[in-house]
Amino acid sequence: MSRLDGFISRMHSQRAVLNHIKEASMIAPDGVILEIGLGNGRTYDHIRELFPDNRIIVFDRAIGSHPDSTPPEADLILGDIKETIAQFSGRDVAFAHADIGTAYPEKDAKTLTWLPQSIAAALKTGGVAASGLPLEHPELEPLPLPAGADPGRTYFYRKR
Numbered sequence: 001m002s003r004l005d006g007f008i009s010r011m012h013s014q015r016a017v018l019n020h021i022k023e024a025s026m027i028a029p030d031g032v033i034l035e036i037g038l039g040n041g042r043t044y045d046h047i048r049e050l051f052p053d054n055r056i057i058v059f060d061r062a063i064g065s066h067p068d069s070t071p072p073e074a075d076l077i078l079g080d081i082k083e084t085i086a087q088f089s090g091r092d093v094a095f096a097h098a099d100i101g102t103a104y105p106e107k108d109a110k111t112l113t114w115l116p117q118s119i120a121a122a123l124k125t126g127g128v129a130a131s132g133l134p135l136e137h138p139e140l141e142p143l144p145l146p147a148g149a150d151p152g153r154t155y156f157y158r159k160r
């Protein structure tokens with residue numbers, strides 16, 4: 001598969017999981033959402049369209065998003081997510097979306113030393129996570145991917 005096809009598959013998969021979470025009403029309107037990796041702001045923009053009533057807290061090192069999809073300052077946490085996400089431990093988050101994979105195995109291996117437990121600690125029981133990197137953690141139960149999401153492009157979990 002070419003890198004272009006791989007990218008398209010990742011985008012389709014992200015959207016399929018996000019839309020499924022909305023269609024299956026997996027998040028209460030007052031549930032807090034974490035967007036882990038703002039990047040250009042495309043998935044942030046999609047999430048806020050799907051969940052207009054939910055607070056979305058967004059993490060990145062720095063703002064690199066399009067002005068139309070830049071979160072309000074109060075909802076933006078800048079810095080190394082490895083450090084900044086710690087403040088959400090035990091905060092009963094309803095949904096965490098993480099898109100911080102790099103396709104460089106050695107970098108992703110470092111991220112995976114802290115990301116799964118950070119997300120597990122932030123989520124409430126029954127909260128859901130979608131991630132471009134696998135989140136192996138005893139408290140995170142893998143969920144079946146919805147139609148339109150390709151295995152290996154996105155990973156989907158519920159906190160036990």
Ligand SMILES: C[S@@+](CC[C@H](N)C(=O)[O-])C[C@H]1O[C@@H](n2cnc3c(N)ncnc32)[C@H](O)[C@@H]1O
Nearest residue numbers: 037038039040041042043060061080081099100
């Ligand atoms: C692939 S982009 C996210 C793209 C986004 N989902 C979108 O639709 O535009 C990943 C982002 O995560 C950020 N990132 C990755 N690891 C990080 C870390 N440890 N701390 C802070 N930001 C990080 C990068 O700066 C980058 O902007």
